[in-house]
Amino acid sequence: MRLAGGFRCWARRSDWGQPEADTAAAMLLLMKLVLAVIQDADAAALMRALSEQHFEATKLASTGGFLREGNTTLMIGVDDQRLDTLRTLIGQTCRSRTRLVPARGLVSESEGGVAQEPVEVPVGGAVIFVLGVEDFVKV
Known part of the structure; x- marks a missing residue:
């Protein structure tokens, strides 16, 4: 549902029920929140690709x-209609890639030595x- 200024407003899922086809509630789309944890090296390229495909994302630094x-x-x-497109874009x-790391950081001291x-x-x-x-409102 579009409001003034082009903002979308989504009702609570419990309010949606099974709407009649001719009601405004039938136009509401089921939403998902996707949390994608990616390597920092891929972040800029993914943000650019998301923007090109008109996905909005919030970027958080994490460890x-x-x-x-x-x-x-x-x-x-x-x-829901664009979830598969998003998964494909992320994929x-x-x-995936491989990287060489020092073995001493991977072997515990209790294992009797360090490669x-x-x-x-x-x-x-x-x-x-x-x-x-459950609830999404963009103001």
Whole structure:
């Protein structure tokens, strides 16, 4: 539903029920919140691709994973009809790759020693969480 100024307003899901086809409520789209955790190296390219496809995203700096490196978490609101397009776009932009890391950071002292050679580990790609949205209002 479009309001003055081009803003969309979404009702609470519990208010939606099963609307009649001829009511304004039938025009409401079910929304999802996508949380995409990606490697920092892929963030700029993905943000550009999202913008080109008219997706709006909020970018958050985050840290985690077993390498304890910085990554980027994107919060993206999307209607059900465009969810597959978004997943494809993320998959095409955020590729997995391998990286050499010092083995001493990967082996615990209780394992009796530290290997001297670097270890190749997979990095990159994306972890995508898709959540149902109970309420979404853009003002």
